[in-house]
Amino acid sequence: xxxxxxxxxxxxxxxxxxxxxxxxxxxxxxxxxxxxxxxxxxxxxxxxxxxxxxxxxxxxxxxxxxxxxxxxxxxxxxxxxxxxxxxxxxxxxxxxxxxxxxxxxxxxxxxxxxxxxxxxxxxxxxxxxxxxxxxxxxxxxxxxxxxxxxxxxxxxxxxxxxxxxxxxxxxxxxxxxxxxxxxxxxxxxxxxxxxxxxxxxxxxxxxxxxxxxxxxxxxxxxxxxxxxxxxxxxxxxxxxxxxxxxxxxxxxxxxxxxxxxxxxxxxxxxxxxxxxxxxxxxxxxxxxxxxxxxxxxxxxxxxxxxxxxxxxxxxxxxxxxxxxxxxxxxxxxxxxxxxxxxxxxxxxxxxxxxxxxxxxxxxxxxxxxxxxxxxxxxxxxxxxxxxxxxxxxxxxxxxxxxxxxxxxxxxxxxxxxxxxxxxxxxxxxxxxxxxxxxxxxxxxxxxxxxxxxxxxxxxxxxxxxxxxxxxxxxxxxxxxxxxxxxxxxxxxxxxxxxxxxxxxxxxxxxxxxxxxxxxxxxxxxxxxxxxxxxxxxxxxxxxxxxxxxxxxxxxxxxxxxxxxxxxxxxxxxxxxxxxxxxxxxxxxxxxxxxxxxxxxxxxxxxxxxxxxxxxxxxxxxxxxxxxxxxxxxxxxxxxxxxxxxxxxxxxxxxxxxxxxxxxxxxxxxxxxxxxxxxxxxxxxxxxxxxxxxxxxxxxxxxxxxxxxxxxxxxxxxxxxxxxxxxxxxxxxxxxxxxxxxxxxxxxxxxxxxxxxxxxxxxxxxxxxxxxxxxxxxxxxxxxxxxxxxxxxxxxxxx
Amino acid sequence: xxxxxxxxxxxxxxxxxxxxxxxxxxxxxxxxxxxxxxxxxxxxxxxxxxxxxxxxxxxxxxxxxxxxxxxxxxxxxxxxxxxxxxxxxxxxxxxxxxxxxxxxxxxxxxxxxxxxxxxxxxxxxxxxxxxxxxxxxxxxxxxxxxxxxxxxxxxxxxxxxxxxxx
Numbered sequence: 001x002x003x004x005x006x007x008x009x010x011x012x013x014x015x016x017x018x019x020x021x022x023x024x025x026x027x028x029x030x031x032x033x034x035x036x037x038x039x040x041x042x043x044x045x046x047x048x049x050x051x052x053x054x055x056x057x058x059x060x061x062x063x064x065x066x067x068x069x070x071x072x073x074x075x076x077x078x079x080x081x082x083x084x085x086x087x088x089x090x091x092x093x094x095x096x097x098x099x100x101x102x103x104x105x106x107x108x109x110x111x112x113x114x115x116x117x118x119x120x121x122x123x124x125x126x127x128x129x130x131x132x133x134x135x136x137x138x139x140x141x142x143x144x145x146x147x148x149x150x151x152x153x154x155x156x157x158x159x160x161x162x163x164x165x166x167x168x169x170x171x172x173x174x175x176x177x178x179x180x181x182x183x184x185x186x187x188x189x190x191x192x193x194x195x196x197x198x199x200x201x202x203x204x205x206x207x208x209x210x211x212x213x214x215x216x217x218x219x220x221x222x223x224x225x226x227x228x229x230x231x232x233x234x235x236x237x238x239x240x241x242x243x244x245x246x247x248x249x250x251x252x253x254x255x256x257x258x259x260x261x262x263x264x265x266x267x268x269x270x271x272x273x274x275x276x277x278x279x280x281x282x283x284x285x286x287x288x289x290x291x292x293x294x295x296x297x298x299x300x301x302x303x304x305x306x307x308x309x310x311x312x313x314x315x316x317x318x319x320x321x322x323x324x325x326x327x328x329x330x331x332x333x334x335x336x337x338x339x340x341x342x343x344x345x346x347x348x349x350x351x352x353x354x355x356x357x358x359x360x361x362x363x364x365x366x367x368x369x370x371x372x373x374x375x376x377x378x379x380x381x382x383x384x385x386x387x388x389x390x391x392x393x394x395x396x397x398x399x400x401x402x403x404x405x406x407x408x409x410x411x412x413x414x415x416x417x418x419x420x421x422x423x424x425x426x427x428x429x430x431x432x433x434x435x436x437x438x439x440x441x442x443x444x445x446x447x448x449x450x451x452x453x454x455x456x457x458x459x460x461x462x463x464x465x466x467x468x469x470x471x472x473x474x475x476x477x478x479x480x481x482x483x484x485x486x487x488x489x490x491x492x493x494x495x496x497x498x499x500x501x502x503x504x505x506x507x508x509x510x511x512x513x514x515x516x517x518x519x520x521x522x523x524x525x526x527x528x529x530x531x532x533x534x535x536x537x538x539x540x541x542x543x544x545x546x547x548x549x550x551x552x553x554x555x556x557x558x559x560x561x562x563x564x565x566x567x568x569x570x571x572x573x574x575x576x577x578x579x580x581x582x583x584x585x586x587x588x589x590x591x592x593x594x595x596x597x598x599x600x601x602x603x604x605x606x607x608x609x610x611x612x613x614x615x616x617x618x619x620x621x622x623x624x625x626x627x628x629x630x631x632x633x634x635x636x637x638x639x640x641x642x643x644x645x646x647x648x649x650x651x652x653x654x655x656x657x658x659x660x661x662x663x664x665x666x667x668x669x670x671x672x673x674x675x676x677x678x679x680x681x682x683x684x685x686x687x688x689x690x691x692x693x694x695x696x697x698x699x700x701x702x703x704x705x706x707x708x709x710x711x712x713x714x715x716x717x718x719x720x721x722x723x724x725x726x727x728x729x730x731x732x733x734x735x736x737x738x739x740x741x742x743x744x745x746x747x748x749x750x751x752x753x754x755x756x757x758x759x760x761x762x763x764x765x766x767x768x769x770x771x772x773x774x775x776x777x778x779x780x781x782x783x784x785x786x787x788x789x790x791x792x793x794x795x796x797x798x
Numbered sequence: 799x800x801x802x803x804x805x806x807x808x809x810x811x812x813x814x815x816x817x818x819x820x821x822x823x824x825x826x827x828x829x830x831x832x833x834x835x836x837x838x839x840x841x842x843x844x845x846x847x848x849x850x851x852x853x854x855x856x857x858x859x860x861x862x863x864x865x866x867x868x869x870x871x872x873x874x875x876x877x878x879x880x881x882x883x884x885x886x887x888x889x890x891x892x893x894x895x896x897x898x899x900x901x902x903x904x905x906x907x908x909x910x911x912x913x914x915x916x917x918x919x920x921x922x923x924x925x926x927x928x929x930x931x932x933x934x935x936x937x938x939x940x941x942x943x944x945x946x947x948x949x950x951x952x953x954x955x956x957x958x959x960x961x962x963x964x
Contacts, residue, residue, distance in 0.1 A: 021898025024832020245899030
């Protein structure tokens with residue numbers, strides 16, 4: 001577990017995937033050509049809610065090159081509804097609206113033509129007659145009696161309402177010296193990858209096989225396609241060797257896929273649907289959480305936080321999707337990195353006439369961290385206490401691990417105080433405070449933001465059985481296979497697509513480490529789904545742990561086989577043989593080399609130990625460390641490993657213009673043993689950039705008519721190289737005791753704390769005016785308006 | 799409409815509808831899939847190519863407008879099969895990418911910068927790539943890559959990006 005003993009792990013090796021991408025030789029789904037391919041464009045709903053009276057595709061069908069017009073009614077008669085993880089059978093979702101649409105932009109019909117341009121032209125000719133219905137887009141309004149019902153058959157707009165009491169909450173509140181309440185809101189944003197979602201489906205009636213190439217990051221994708229289309233699981237072949245142009249959670253185009261698969265079977269041609277940006281923003285069903293937090297917190301005057309009541313009300317949008325579960329994962333780190341003894345948590349998911357949510361980086365953890373960290377800042381403000389001192393007082397201490405939190409998860413390891421100290425030293429915190437005060441003296445608003453938070457990693461799906469008792473899932477496995485061919489060369493398999501996480505580098509590094517051979521000699525391939533071991537795709541910050549674990553264990557198995565073969569050849573006990581750098585030596589100093597073992601395994605059955613199968617191959621399916629038990633009494637071990645991050649940011653802006661400029665950003669990051677430093681660094685920096693967007697810029701904003709206002713990159717603002725500052729990363733390594741090399745997850749790092757830190761910095765900057773800005777993103781206009789309003793009230797800074 | 803253009807040093811003739819963008823023509827008519835569509839409204843920069851030596855968004859230009867022009871795409875950047883250019887190599891060295899989707903446009907933008915400014919400051923680097931959105935990296939390792947590429951170019955005897963051989 002000591003990282004210094006590693007040869008390849010933790011060393012600054014190049015990321016092997018990069019070579020093909022810098023040459024423009026990635027293979028993205030839009031790059032795949034196929035003869036006879038037809039193209040899909042969509043007819044989008046104009047109103048947020050409307051009854052569909054009639055769809056007339058005749059004018060479209062009359063155009064040259066137009067092949068078909070498909071309605072929701074026809075599709076729904078042929079396929080099962082898309083998977084719904086909750087037990088809400090009357091909230092049914094199909095790729096195209098059936099009977100009525102539930103958000104503006106929802107797909108009403110699909111047009112298939114010889115080219116995408118033709119299909120778009122024809123889509124404009126489809127006449128849809130509708131009767132508008134009342135709609136609701138505000139989650140609190142949706143809860144009121146008499147609110148328009150988004151799914152009338154469901155009976156209410158509540159998809160989920162569960163209260164967990166990990167007590168004794170009331171007793172702890174009664175015992176505490178102080179209490180305060182706050183409300184903060186996380187605005188609806190998403191990861192918005194630069195590549196939109198795309199899929200190609202091809203049906204071969206002679207082999208009864210559906211081939212799928214997609215820009216996908218989704219667990220159980222092939223299963224979901226088969227279930228929806230009512231075809232056997234082994235009639236779906238997903239090609240995992242498609243590069244995915246960014247995802248960060250959202251690339252889960254199951255509705256696109258079912259639509260194209262149906263069309264491919266119906267029309268007997270390969271069908272391609274690549275979203276354009278408008279379709280992606282409006283109806284890609286890939287928005288992120290939109291959440292109102294109401295918090296009551298109980299604490300003592302010395303700053304000890306005793307108990308918390310949190311209500312999280314999330315606006316899921318028009319269909320359940322994965323949104324409700326994004327209220328579930330944060331249960332695994334509901335107290336953040338703090339020793340809070342009891343918690344009451346009410347998770348409410350409400351359906352409205354907005355675009356559907358999808359899983360977004362952190363799966364609900366970043367909004368929750370923002371709420372917790374804002375709460376900590378408010379307590380410090382209330383007590384007149386230093387924000388860092390307050391956190392230090394409440395952080396779990398290194399000697400308390402493994403640490404059981406009230407909701408049933410045990411944190412594996414950490415040394416939070418050490419990371420805080422390192423960051424403050426690196427940032428020269430005193431100097432930073434001086435710099436802030438100097439900026440203030442110049443007439444600028446300047447503030448320092450602080451955030452401490454956790455990244456639960458290793459992703460299993462414990463939130464599913466926790467929030468849906470009918471779900472009995474207790475594994476979220478990942479497999480890997482190693483073959484050593486007859487020439488002695490090593491090939492490792494991974495069984496999923498990747499979207500920039502460097503899994504090929506991860507697998508090669510880990511296998512190289514165990515087999516003590518240069519990872520650059522190892523080939524990594526991705527068989528299609530039918531040739532694959534079970535896996536769950538790169539979600540939940542899990543692949544370093546799960547693919548890393550699977551590949552390492554397969555490599556260990558392979559090494560043991562090689563030792564056994566060599567020991568037999570030398571006539572010694574396997575336990576007395578030693579493996580080093582691919583050569584096996586006996587106790588008497590004799591050695592058997594790699595090539596010799598390979599030759600025996602592949603050609604000389606007579607030289608194999610009795611009972612040994614020929615060939616040299618090993619597979620391993622990794623179970624989630626700790627992930628074995630179903631929830632009990634509303635408690636569950638959510639994820640196995642917990643990475644820690646601590647952010648310090650100095651931000652300044654002009655009080656009138658309020659354009660924030662980040663002057664300094666330092667993050668301390670402890671994700672245990674780092675497998676590839678380049679990859680972890682990139683994840684962290686990218687996560688911070690994404691967090692800057694969530695805090696200051698990015699929002700899917702709707703107008704009062706229920707129309708999405710931010711449908712292009714001109715309106716939905718993403719951080720450019722101007723908005724993202726240079727960031728300093730301070731490393732710390734507390735290995736996880738649960739994983740192969742002590743690694744934890746890092747795929748969500750940075751993003752999980754940056755919004756809280758930036759919000760905190762803005763609050764520190766506007767503290768002289770005594771205002772709070774309780775909703776993300778905090779827009780420039782909101783800041784300058786709040787300052788102006790405070791001054792009008794006579795609340796001028798001293 | 800018939801269009802004659804030079805792409806990566808080779809003459810090409812294509813026949814396209816007037817409404818076809820240069821981006822689509824490069825990808826669909828000429829099979830050059832390294833140039834990517836991101837937003838198709840000129841914001842993200844994923845489709846950046848070099849047109850007569852300047853970095854241009856190929857989604858904002860019609861193919862017919864490129865008649866007679868000299869285009870370089872990412873496929874024209876590598877020096878030979880399997881041999882990366884200096885900027886490409888620097889992106890690999892610092893891991894200035896993750897998913898690789900914005901990368902071709904980013905590398906073209908970097909080439910364009912280094913062609914006119916062999917010793918850019920970090921501010922100049924950030925200005926040069928500010929029209930190229932990357933959702934993966936947060937730009938840190940991209941800035942490092944361009945910084946490194948500039949150094950390698952200054953220290954190398956090789957021709958600078960875009961420098962004529964004569």
